[in-house]
Amino acid sequence: MKRNFSLLIIVLLFSNCKEKAKEVQNEPLSAIEYSMVNNANFILENPEINSVSIGIYKDGETHIGYYGEIDKGKNNLPNDNSLFEIASVTKSFTGIITAQAVLDGKIKVDDDIRTYLDDSYPNLVFEDRPIQIRDLLTHTSGIRRDFSVVLSKLFTLDATQEEKTNIVNYNSEDLQKDLKQYKLDRIPGSRYEYSPVVGPEILAMILEKVYNKSFSNLLNDQILNKADMNQTQLQLTTEESSNLVNSYTDEGLLVQPMPLPVKGAGAGLKSSIPDLIKYTKYLLDTDNPVINEMQKPLFNDVLEGDLYGYFWQLNDDGEFMHNGGTHGSTNWVIVSPEINAGFTVMFNSNGDTSGTLINNIANRILNDLENYPKKNAYFSVRKKIMENTNKGIEFYNKLKLEKLEDFDFEDSSMLNSIGYELLGHEQNEDAIKVFKLLVSEFPNEGNPYDSLGEAYYINEQYELSLKNYKKALELNPKNDNARNAIDEINKII
Numbered sequence: 001m002k003r004n005f006s007l008l009i010i011v012l013l014f015s016n017c018k019e020k021a022k023e024v025q026n027e028p029l030s031a032i033e034y035s036m037v038n039n040a041n042f043i044l045e046n047p048e049i050n051s052v053s054i055g056i057y058k059d060g061e062t063h064i065g066y067y068g069e070i071d072k073g074k075n076n077l078p079n080d081n082s083l084f085e086i087a088s089v090t091k092s093f094t095g096i097i098t099a100q101a102v103l104d105g106k107i108k109v110d111d112d113i114r115t116y117l118d119d120s121y122p123n124l125v126f127e128d129r130p131i132q133i134r135d136l137l138t139h140t141s142g143i144r145r146d147f148s149v150v151l152s153k154l155f156t157l158d159a160t161q162e163e164k165t166n167i168v169n170y171n172s173e174d175l176q177k178d179l180k181q182y183k184l185d186r187i188p189g190s191r192y193e194y195s196p197v198v199g200p201e202i203l204a205m206i207l208e209k210v211y212n213k214s215f216s217n218l219l220n221d222q223i224l225n226k227a228d229m230n231q232t233q234l235q236l237t238t239e240e241s242s243n244l245v246n247s248y249t250d251e252g253l254l255v256q257p258m259p260l261p262v263k264g265a266g267a268g269l270k271s272s273i274p275d276l277i278k279y280t281k282y283l284l285d286t287d288n289p290v291i292n293e294m295q296k297p298l299f300n301d302v303l304e305g306d307l308y309g310y311f312w313q314l315n316d317d318g319e320f321m322h323n324g325g326t327h328g329s330t331n332w333v334i335v336s337p338e339i340n341a342g343f344t345v346m347f348n349s350n351g352d353t354s355g356t357l358i359n360n361i362a363n364r365i366l367n368d369l370e371n372y373p374k375k376n377a378y379f380s381v382r383k384k385i386m387e388n389t390n391k392g393i394e395f396y397n398k399l400k401l402e403k404l405e406d407f408d409f410e411d412s413s414m415l416n417s418i419g420y421e422l423l424g425h426e427q428n429e430d431a432i433k434v435f436k437l438l439v440s441e442f443p444n445e446g447n448p449y450d451s452l453g454e455a456y457y458i459n460e461q462y463e464l465s466l467k468n469y470k471k472a473l474e475l476n477p478k479n480d481n482a483r484n485a486i487d488e489i490n491k492i493i
Contacts, residue, residue, distance in 0.1 A: 031375050032056055032063045035368035038379035039361050040067035048250040048353040052361070053078045053346040055277040057284070058339075058369060062277050070245050070348055072252070083231065083243045083270045084346050085258055087324030089333050090269040094200045095137060095310030097207055097218050099294035106210040109134040109298060116206040119180065126184040133206075135188045136199040138299035138308040142186045147198045148178045151261060154197065157249070157327050167259040172205050175262055192301045192308070200266035200311070208263075215263040222290075227282035232271040234264040244270060247328025250351025255328030267324065273344060276333060280342025283320075283335045295320055319366075323358070325350045332362040341369045367411070377407040378414040385418055389430040393437055412442045416451055428459040439468075446476035453485060462493050 029037060040052040044067060051068035066078045101107045107116070112130040114121045124131050126142065135141040146152050150170050153163040175198070204215040211218060216234055224232055236244060247255045260268045271279075285291055294310035306313060312320040321334040330350040335342040345361055347354050368376050377399060385392030400409050415438040422431035435452035442448050453468035466489045473482040 031368070031373045032058060033065070034375045034379075035365055036063065036065040037067070038376070039364050039368075040065065042364075042379065043347075043357050043361050044068050046353060046357060048349060048351065049347055049357060050248055050349050051078055051245075051347065053082070053084070053273050053348075054343065054365070055273040055280075055345075056341065056343040056365070056369070057277045057280045058341040058372065060340075062274075062281075064273055064277065066273075078245055078273075078346075078348070080272060080274050081231075081243050082245050083236070083240065083272055084245055084331065084348065085247070085267075085324075085326050085329050086269050086271050086276070086331055086333075087258070087267045087326050087329065088196065089322050089324035089331060090265065090267050091200050091311040091324075092322040092333065093219060093223055093269065094203055094207075094265045095312060096290060096294050097222050098133070098137060098203055099310050100222050100290050101207055101210060103289055103293055107133055107206065109137070113202060113206065116209055117176065117179075119176070121180065123180065123183055126187050129187045129189065131184075131188040133203070134298045136195075136203050137310050138189075139192050139195045139199060140189050140299055141195065141199055142184045142188045142191075142193075143182060143195055143198050144193060145196055145198075147182060147195075148175070150174070151197050154259065154261060157255070164256075164259045167261050170261045172201075172262060175201055175205070189299070192299065192304070192306070195266075197261060197266040201262040204263035204265035215265055219269075223279075223282070227275075227278045229271070229275040229278050231275045232269055232279075234260065234268045234270075236270060245329075245348045247326060248349045249328055250349060250353045253328075255326065258326045267326075273346065276344040276346075277342075280333065280335055280344065284337055284340060284342055286337055323362075325355065330354050330358050332358060334362060334366060336366070336369065339369055339372070341372075343369070371408045371411075374408040375406060376414070377409055378417065381414065382418050382421070385430075385434060386421070389422070389427075389433050393433060396437070409441075412438060412445055412448060415441065416447065419451055419455065423455060423458060428455060431455045432459065444475065446472045446474075446479055446482075449475065450479060450482050453482065457485065457489065462489050465489055466493070 036054045036056065040054060043049055043052050049068065050072055051070050054065045056063040070076045070078055102109060109132065111133050113133060113136065114124055114130060131141045150166045153159045154167050207218055208215055244257060249255060258267065283291055294312060295314060296309055297307050297314060299308045308314065309320065312322055314320050318338045319334065319336045321332065323332045328350050329348050331344060331346040333344045343365055345358060345365060347358055380399065381392065381396050384395040399407060415434055419431045419434040419438060422434060432455045435448065435455050438448040439452055449468045449472035453465045453472060456465035456468060466486060469482045469485045473479050473486065
């Protein structure tokens, strides 16, 4: 069975990556360098991706790497002065300011938002439940993304210049005017539905009112100055704009920077990789009561199994994260206090492929940091197996024998991923060899047998497929995939 968390079938389209990983046996890299270089090169095999920028903060040390090129064919790497639109990651800053307001006694998360607005807004109640501060923070207010005709154009790639101008000119008064006309159709706080702009912008207005300061000043005073993030801001000067990297769709279309509506609290910040690493360092301060407050769970999405705090998505193991994307850029910021690490990864491209790939690399980097200081054997093993499966398996066994202390061999998804990549190339016999190795390495896990069963099925070796699916079901009686496969095979044989 293919696992979605850490594997992805990708057709190998090798591009002319500008920085290649050094051979493990010739010039060893540090564990974090190894992760950064190999993960970036793996992603740059896909022609949709122009550049990959990675910053990692781990145990007091900062690691930064830039790979690919901003503009295809120009050999222009991003650098420490490059600025990126971080889009919805901006919301995480708004969440921190809101957490500070709660600690300062300015607001409460259960407050009716109408308390802080200049009119009565009887329409912002459904079945006697008003919209609360917590609902804005967790995308559960019931206000949909089609809230405003003007703001809806923010998410349209082919918006006209007039529509973009209307977005830039859309202000707090316009937002309140549209808010008065909006009709709720669900109980606030009952269902998650992502609100790209409206929720954060309402919060920004509330924060400005209770502090009697502009949102940009609150950003500077409460976060940017404290974290020494001197390259991060909402508005850029003409000189600073020259450092804003070009961004592209997956199809290679150059995309103009996103217009900045209202306060910019939902998606307006631009930042650099060094500044985002300073941000993760700031977020790892467990003695800071604001950081602890903003991690408090405010909504549990039972249907999806997700937990949300002050705009942050939370994990049971203490990790918290946020991602962002414009029409031409996408990024993640992920923080794991348990391993004293945080990182950001940035593409200057976006689309379906980019969105999938940035999730893939974020998962891989997080896995690598969790297994630190061991390195991920996947990259070197994959390379050898894709060149020659038999020799690659020999290489795997030799590497495990000689470098067990240096590399992680405990994650079964490594061989599973390689096997499915071979299946994607219709190299069925080679995939079977890899899955057989996987089964021998993890004989007590059900998933390897499921994967081997699938490979045999694709190769029309139904008896062997049935045998492995039965073993997979024996080890995991909840494996519906194996159960359904067994039924299908029984119809064939």
